[in-house]
Amino acid sequence: MKIVKTISEVREQVRQWRKEGLTVGLVPTMGYLHEGHASLIDASHRDNDRTVVSDFVNPMQFSPTEDLESYPRDLEHDAVLAEAHGCDMIFNPEPEEMYHKNFSSFVDMTVLTEELCGLSRPIHFRGVCTVVSKLFNIVKPDKAYFGKKDAQQLAVIRHMVDDLNMDIEIIGCPIIREDDGLAKSSRNTYLNEEERKSAVVLSKAVEIGKSAVRNGVRECAEIISEMKAKIESEPLARIDYIKIVDAETMQQIKKIDRPALCAMAVYIGKTRLIDNFFTEDM
Numbered sequence: 001m002k003i004v005k006t007i008s009e010v011r012e013q014v015r016q017w018r019k020e021g022l023t024v025g026l027v028p029t030m031g032y033l034h035e036g037h038a039s040l041i042d043a044s045h046r047d048n049d050r051t052v053v054s055d056f057v058n059p060m061q062f063s064p065t066e067d068l069e070s071y072p073r074d075l076e077h078d079a080v081l082a083e084a085h086g087c088d089m090i091f092n093p094e095p096e097e098m099y100h101k102n103f104s105s106f107v108d109m110t111v112l113t114e115e116l117c118g119l120s121r122p123i124h125f126r127g128v129c130t131v132v133s134k135l136f137n138i139v140k141p142d143k144a145y146f147g148k149k150d151a152q153q154l155a156v157i158r159h160m161v162d163d164l165n166m167d168i169e170i171i172g173c174p175i176i177r178e179d180d181g182l183a184k185s186s187r188n189t190y191l192n193e194e195e196r197k198s199a200v201v202l203s204k205a206v207e208i209g210k211s212a213v214r215n216g217v218r219e220c221a222e223i224i225s226e227m228k229a230k231i232e233s234e235p236l237a238r239i240d241y242i243k244i245v246d247a248e249t250m251q252q253i254k255k256i257d258r259p260a261l262c263a264m265a266v267y268i269g270k271t272r273l274i275d276n277f278f279t280e281d282m
Contacts (some may be wrong), residue, residue: 208230
């Protein structure tokens with residue numbers, strides 16, 4: 001497995017693979033890889049002849065008050081995990097490689113980015129769309145893999161690919177959870193022991209929401225109320241949002257009468273965690 005730092009190295013290797021008639025999958029990540037990322041690499045390895053993992057903490061998607069500097073990084077660990085799951089090349093650029101001094105072009109989106117995480121992180125998806133479109137242009141993969149834990153991001157990327165006529169298939173992969181249900185996340189490392197125990201309340205609320213839907217509840221306010229009560233029973237938890245939206249447009253709905261996404265963001269102490277479920281996956 002190669003670890004490369006420059007765009008030219010990525011392009012040269014991909015050109016060689018293409019000459020050999022090989023297919024290429026891309027797994028975009030911000031590094032500090034865990035079992036959730038491993039599942040994406042596994043999926044790409046199954047589907048494609050070669051797999052590229054981008055390992056880049058993208059400064060453009062962090063606001064000045066967010067955790068860019070403290071975001072966990074461990075390339076050595078990432079390389080071991082990625083290679084074990086079939087990665088052929090890690091692209092680990094410096095910010096200056098991705099954004100030169102006079103960089104001034106961005107990919108932005110309306111509607112889908114105005115709800116859920118887009119409300120509390122207004123610059124986030126502009127940064128996501130810009131870096132992902134750059135990665136797509138650099139690697140030119142046949143398929144790209146994203147986790148359903150970042151459900152809004154997945155919807156945004158799919159919409160961007162469709163809007164801009166990108167010839168890439170976007171694959172959404174299931175949430176990977178700890179044994180106690182907590183969704184795998186690089187930010188879980190921020191939690192102390194007490195907070196880690198408290199964080200399980202997110203997955204418990206998800207199960208409450210799923211149970212309500214399975215039992216025939218279709219009014220979104222009723223489902224949200226039950227989930228909210230569970231979160232609020234945990235003293236260390238503070239709700240950013242719990243919402244039910246159309247799974248395609250990310251716009252709020254009042255009744256589950258179409259494919260829907262129930263998503264939440266919750267602070268456990270100072271750490272913001274997300275979780276969700278799609279009604280179509282139940």
